[in-house]
Amino acid sequence: AAAAAAVASFMQRLWRGEEVARAPPSAADVAALLRASGCLRKGDTDKGRISSEDEVLLIRSLPSFDGRLSAHSSELLLSFLTAPYVRIPLVLQLLAQPATLPALASAQLQDVVDACLFEPGEWLPPTASPSVPEAPLADRSALATPCGILLNELLHAPAAVLHPIEAMLELAQEHDVGRYDSRSSAATLYVVRLLCRVEEVITLLLQQADGSNTGGSQGAPGAVVSGLPAQAGVEAGESGPPPPAASSLSRLRPPAATEQELRRSKSAIRAQLDGSALPMLQAWFTRAMREHQVDIACSIRVHMALIFRSVPPASLHHKSVTAVLSAWIFLTTNHDGLRLSEPFAIAALHPRARPAEIYEASLAAAAGAQRSLMLPLLEAMSLFHRYRHGAIAWLAAAPPAAASRALEEIVSVVSNAVTAGSHRRQSTAGGGHGAPDGAGGAAGGGGARLAP
Numbered sequence: 001a002a003a004a005a006a007v008a009s010f011m012q013r014l015w016r017g018e019e020v021a022r023a024p025p026s027a028a029d030v031a032a033l034l035r036a037s038g039c040l041r042k043g044d045t046d047k048g049r050i051s052s053e054d055e056v057l058l059i060r061s062l063p064s065f066d067g068r069l070s071a072h073s074s075e076l077l078l079s080f081l082t083a084p085y086v087r088i089p090l091v092l093q094l095l096a097q098p099a100t101l102p103a104l105a106s107a108q109l110q111d112v113v114d115a116c117l118f119e120p121g122e123w124l125p126p127t128a129s130p131s132v133p134e135a136p137l138a139d140r141s142a143l144a145t146p147c148g149i150l151l152n153e154l155l156h157a158p159a160a161v162l163h164p165i166e167a168m169l170e171l172a173q174e175h176d177v178g179r180y181d182s183r184s185s186a187a188t189l190y191v192v193r194l195l196c197r198v199e200e201v202i203t204l205l206l207q208q209a210d211g212s213n214t215g216g217s218q219g220a221p222g223a224v225v226s227g228l229p230a231q232a233g234v235e236a237g238e239s240g241p242p243p244p245a246a247s248s249l250s251r252l253r254p255p256a257a258t259e260q261e262l263r264r265s266k267s268a269i270r271a272q273l274d275g276s277a278l279p280m281l282q283a284w285f286t287r288a289m290r291e292h293q294v295d296i297a298c299s300i301r302v303h304m305a306l307i308f309r310s311v312p313p314a315s316l317h318h319k320s321v322t323a324v325l326s327a328w329i330f331l332t333t334n335h336d337g338l339r340l341s342e343p344f345a346i347a348a349l350h351p352r353a354r355p356a357e358i359y360e361a362s363l364a365a366a367a368g369a370q371r372s373l374m375l376p377l378l379e380a381m382s383l384f385h386r387y388r389h390g391a392i393a394w395l396a397a398a399p400p401a402a403a404s405r406a407l408e409e410i411v412s413v414v415s416n417a418v419t420a421g422s423h424r425r426q427s428t429a430g431g432g433h434g435a436p437d438g439a440g441g442a443a444g445g446g447g448a449r450l451a452p
Contacts (some may be wrong), residue, residue: 062074095168121144
C-alpha cells in the first residue's frame with residue numbers, strides 16, 4: 001500500500017504537475033490538529049489553514065485531548081500556535097499549571113508540544129539580516145532563525161522558557177502515587193523527557209560559551225557538539241573569514257547575562273532529575289517488577305537512562321554507567337520491539353513472507369515499541385550506542401571494587417528481569433494478541449505477526 005501510494009504521488013507530480021506533500025503537516029499546525037481531532041468542519045475555514053487568533057475564535061468545536069483540556073485552555077493553545085515565533089513560552093506557561101499539566105498524558109498533546117519546541121522553523125542564512133518594518137508581518141520569512149526557534153528563545157529570553165519547564169516536574173510529582181499510574185504517569189514521563197531534551201540544548205549553548213570565553217576549553221575546534229559540526233580549521237586569534245559552520249555556531253554564543261541564567265537553569269534541572277525524578281522512577285520500577293508489569297518496567301528503565309542524556313560520554317560516573325547499561329541489557333532481554341523491528345528477525349520467524357510484508361511488519365513492530373516505551377526507538381538506540389564505548393572505558397579504568405559494585409547492580413536488575421520475564425512467558429504461552437511479549441511468546445507462535 002505504501003509503495004503504491006508513493007508511485008501514485010510520483011506520477012501525479014510527473015504528469016499532472018500537481019504538488020503533493022512530501023511529509024505530513026506539523027503537529028503544531030492548527031488546521032492539521034483540528035482535522036486529526038475531527039473538529040474542523042466544512043465552512044470553518046476557506047483557505048485550508050488557520051493563521052490568526054480571529055480564525056480560531058470561529059471554530060465551533062475544539063480538541064479536548066482525550067477530555068483532559070478544557071475548552072478555554074484549548075482555545076488559548078490554538079491561538080498561541082498561530083504565532084510560531086513567540087509560541088514556545090506561551091505554550092509552556094499555559095501547560096505549567098496544576099489544572100493543565102495532567103493533559104500532557106495525551107500523546108496527541110505531547111506531539112503538539114514537541115513540534116512547538118523542537119521544529120526549527122524557517123532557516124536564516126548566516127549572511128542574512130532581515131528587518132521587521134511593521135507588525136504584523138505580511139511575510140514571516142523575516143522571523144527566520146539561524147538554528148531554530150528554541151535556541152533563539154534561549155539566547156534572547158531564556159527565563160520565559162526555562163522557568164515554566166523547571167516548574168513542570170514539581171507539578172507532575174504532585175500526582176505521584178508511588179507507582180506507575182495509567183491516568184497520570186504518562187504526563188510525568190513526558191515531563192522527564194522534556195527536561196532531558198531541553199537540558200541537552202542548554203548544554204550545547206554553554207559549550208559554545210565556554211569555547212568562546214576560554215579559547216576553546218569545552219567547545220574546542222575539532223569537537224562535535226550535539227551532532228553539529230565544530231569550527232574545524234579556525235584557531236583562536238586566526239585571521240580571515242571563518243567557514244560556514246563556524247559562522248553558524250558563532251550565533252550560538254550567549255551573552256554574559258544569558259549564560260548566567262542558562263547555568264542556573266542547568267543546575268536546577270540536573271538537581272531535579274537526579275534528586276527527584278531518578279528516585280521516583282526507581283520506586284516505580286521496583287513496584288512494576290514486583291507486579292510483573294514488564295512492559296511498563298521497560299519504559300521506566302529507558303527513562304532512567306535518558307536522565308543522563310546530556311552527560312558527556314567521557315564524563316560518565318557510577319550512577320550513569322549503571323543506569324545506561326542496566327537499561328540496555330534489560331530492554332534487550334525483555335522487549336521484543338528492539339529485535340522485531342529488524343527485518344531479518346521477522347524473516348527468521350516467517351520464512352515464507354514476502355519482502356513487502358516483512359518491511360511492513362518491521363515498521364509495525366517499531367511503532368508498537370515506540371508506543372510501549374513512550375519513546376522513539378531510534379532515540380533509545382542512539383542513547384545506548386552513544387554511551388556504550390564510554391561505559392566500557394569507565395569500567396576498565398575504575399578501581400576493581402567500584403567496577404564490581406556497578407556490575408553487581410546491573411546483574412541485580414537483569415536477574416529481576418529474568419524472574420518477571422518467566423512469569424510473563426507463562427501468562428502468554430497460549431498465544432496473545434497484538435505485539436509479542438518476550439522471546440518465549442515469539443518462539444511459541446504467539447509473537448510477531450505480519451501486518452495485514
